[in-house]
Amino acid sequence: MIHVDLTGAAPFFGAHTPDYAAAEAAHRTLSEKTGAGSDFLGWTELPRRIRETELARILAAGKTIREKGDALVVVGIGGSYLGARAAYELIGRREGGAELLFAGNGLSAATLRDTIEKLGDRDFCVNVVSKSGTTLEPALGFRVFRDLLIKKYGEEEANSRIFATTDARRGALKSEADAAGWESFVVPDDVGGRYSVLSAVGLLPLCATGIDIQKILTVAEETFASLGERSEANPCWQYAAARQALYKSGKAVEILACYEPRFRMMAEWWKQLYGESEGKNGLGIFPASVEYNADLHSMGQYIQEGPRHLMETVVSFASLPGGYTVPADAHDGDGLNYLAGHDFNEIAAIARAAVKTAHIEGGVPNLAIEVTDMAETGFAELVCFFELACGISGYMEGVNPFDQPGVEAYKKNMFALLGKPGYEEMGEELRKRLR
Ligand code: PA5
Secondary structure, eight states: OOEEEOTTTGGGOTTOOOOHHHHHHHHHHHHTTOSTTGGGOGGGGHHHHHHHTTHHHHHHHHHHHHHHOSEEEEEOOGGGTHHHHHHHHHHOOOTTOOEEEEESSOOOHHHHHHHHHHHTTOOEEEEEEESSSOOHHHHHHHHHHHHHHHHHHOHHHHHHTEEEEEOSSOSHHHHHHHHHTOEEEEOOTTOOGGGOTTSHHHHHHHHHTTOOHHHHHHHHHHHHHHTTOOSTTOHHHHHHHHHHHHHHTTOOEEEEEESOGGGHHHHHHHHHHHHHHHOBTTBOOEEEEEETTGGGGTHHHHHHHSOSOEEEEEEEESSOSOOOBOOOOSSOTTSOGGGTTOBHHHHHHHHHHHHHHHHHHTTOOEEEEEESOSSHHHHHHHHHHHHHHHHHHHHHHTSOTTOOGGGHHHHHHHHHHHTOTTOHHHHHHHHHHHO
């Protein structure tokens, strides 16, 4: 169940009300594959497709990883790791499942050392994920963890502990995987990194943790089907149309807020999804995130009284894991006995209502999204909802929501400055400019 509540945004629509006709047209463009980037719409079919292709091998590999040790190092960056990490932190590792450690998402030596230390002398496997197979950060990270595997187990056993998720045919990683005999999974040609969590990219590591990926796929298939509805009751239309209306009214920053810290990496996944999809051609809502209640005591000031270019989208869950009751205190020295016997979940819900009212009064439109839970069902709902709404919203904005030409600029400069063969002239030029 996905529910969008726009009552906290309605007072701010002004001259720009949600344009449902535009949402309908964008949805049609997407489903009929007639818009820009239509070669990258395979994500809408992933839950069905994966059952017909790799699901059995993913389930078997997840079991092998759990049997071989209690840790899996997931090496990838951007869309090649954020979805798995988001689900892992939201849902949590199941009993008997492997712990996930993440590497290759930066070049920090301190973080690399911390991860190796955290791994300790435990038995582990590695899942290297890169669609292109050439991204520097994960390629370097993989080199390190592959080296550790070989030193610990020898080359043959190391090869049986490496699982590669990459392009079906191209790239350095694919060639290495074929040569070394690593079990390989596919990032489909028609699925971009940030839309790939329901492929082997997300499913293999999640399966290794014991998370029920079959349930995720079942709910995702049902959710995509229900979000196909062509009416103003479609939550994707509501969200996409509302945020585009607010953007036209000058609300250029969207803050994704949640009162559950386990949502933190979901917000990172969402930021990539919306930032890469919509931030182009000089356009796009800037996606930011906060973690409440903690950030009410830091960013809360800015949200309440800073420039009025913000909209706030709050994610909540219809059902939360077990609560905790505030104990009574015989002395009541802290004066909190008025809350004794109340549940933390109940107090948090009241705090949420208080914040909503304050922020709306402060001039920040509020969009509320509720999903079922912080488990497999809620995760699948969030993924389908945000992905489809992003495609619709991007088309409403008039951009191609499925490319990311801007991320190439830094890569070229970095390769040139690092002295990658083929980039010599550019490196020379850049060094002159930096002198
Ligand atoms: O969404 C995207 O396309 C990017 O975030 C990529 O996933 C990221 O740059 C990693 O690329 P690759 O999987 O080719 O290593």
